[in-house]
Amino acid sequence: MTMVVTEPCKGCKDKACLKVCPCECFYEDADMVYIHPDECIDCEACIPECPVEAIFYEDNVPTQWLHYIELNAKRSKECPPAQPK
Structure with a gap:
């Protein structure tokens, strides 16, 4: 099982979640x-x-x-690693 980022993140990209992630498993594009x-x-x-x-x-x-389950799996492999703010 995994965590999944969903619709409310779209356009937000607050990135507070990145600061607490011990495995740096977040990736990003222009939207989320x-x-x-x-x-x-x-x-x-x-x-x-x-x-x-x-x-x-x-x-x-x-x-x-x-x-978004499939979208996270797909886009995380295509996008660069997310950088914390």
Whole structure:
């Protein structure tokens, strides 16, 4: 299982979640950040740090955002590593 960044992150990119991630598994494009599913260690540190409540366990992603599971897996492999603010 992995953490997944969803719709509320789009356009926000606060990046507070990056500062607490022990494995640096976030990647970003111009719109948002993504979590690499093979690098995430499921520590949950990012969840309380997200000011827009965009991060969920893969099994807990709301139905309307289920496509973000695949999107995180795809985009995290295509985008550069996210840099904290």
